[in-house]
Amino acid sequence: MRVLRGRRRWVVAGLIVVLTLATLRLLYQPVALQSYRILDPQSLVVRGFGSATARTNLSDVSETDSSVSIRVDAFTFELGPSTTQGHALDVVVHLDAPLADRTVIDGSTGQEIPEATAP
Numbered sequence: 001m002r003v004l005r006g007r008r009r010w011v012v013a014g015l016i017v018v019l020t021l022a023t024l025r026l027l028y029q030p031v032a033l034q035s036y037r038i039l040d041p042q043s044l045v046v047r048g049f050g051s052a053t054a055r056t057n058l059s060d061v062s063e064t065d066s067s068v069s070i071r072v073d074a075f076t077f078e079l080g081p082s083t084t085q086g087h088a089l090d091v092v093v094h095l096d097a098p099l100a101d102r103t104v105i106d107g108s109t110g111q112e113i114p115e116a117t118a119p
Contacts, residue, residue, distance in 0.1 A: 031074045034048055042099070044099065066103065072089070
């Protein structure tokens with residue numbers, strides 16, 4: 001009988017861990033990138049929009065001869081309703097080779113990202 005109680009506790013603890021990790025993963029979503037600007041030949045700043053409390057992470061940068069694919073994820077957690085989804089999220093990206101005439105692609109949507117016009 002004691003063995004079953006101990007095993008049951010481990011099963012419950014495991015389920016709590018799995019549900020917690022699944023919830024955290026659902027709060028971690030890709031950011032739709034809107035534009036980029038060039039800092040120097042090998043550095044860009046990509047811009048998306050999200051919550052003011054979002055924590056961004058540069059998830060992936062893939063470079064080919066003709067394109068650069070960039071994926072940015074954001075962890076957002078807010079209690080209650082919020083209207084802060086229009087906050088600009090800027091992320092600096094360092095490239096292995098100069099951008100030159102390569103296109104910049106949002107890695108989460110596959111769409112080309114336009115270069116930002118003058119501020």
